[in-house]
Amino acid sequence: MSYWLFKSEAEVWSWDQQVAKGDVGEEWDGVRNYQARNNMRAMKLGERGFFYHSRKETEIVGIVEICAEAHPDSKADDPRWECVDIKAVRPFTKPVTLAMCKEDPRLKDMILVNNSRLSVQPVTDEEWKIICELGDTDPS
């Protein structure tokens, strides 16, 4: 069971839009970066991830679940780009901001803290627990 983190600009695709899709979920399309794609290829049905709003809010706002494993991105004209489908599970009781992650010494090795450019990234079990705790949110 691995954990993940998905970044999106709220202006482009927000948590509210994700929630509105319900259990059907939505393709996480538009990724044009090999590292991010490879991370999606490694995702298994039922695994969980954080939903992060980049650029403006810079905070983790919810938990999502993989509801379809990697398949070609329907919006890409090149078949090498793949994506998974995700659905909203629950919002964070309190959003966990990037600043909070940077302040916590236990999260100093998080990719979110160290590589601001990677839009789909793995999260360790430890980081998952710590962030859920910071956000006062059920980690299960």
Next chain:
DNA sequence: GCCAACGTTGGC
């Protein structure tokens, strides 16, 4: 809005 960091492209 600026710019640093990073990724990709393409000439050689």
Next chain:
DNA sequence: GCCAACGTTGGC
């Protein structure tokens, strides 16, 4: 295969 030029992301 190297690396300069360029484009994009995202924090600030």
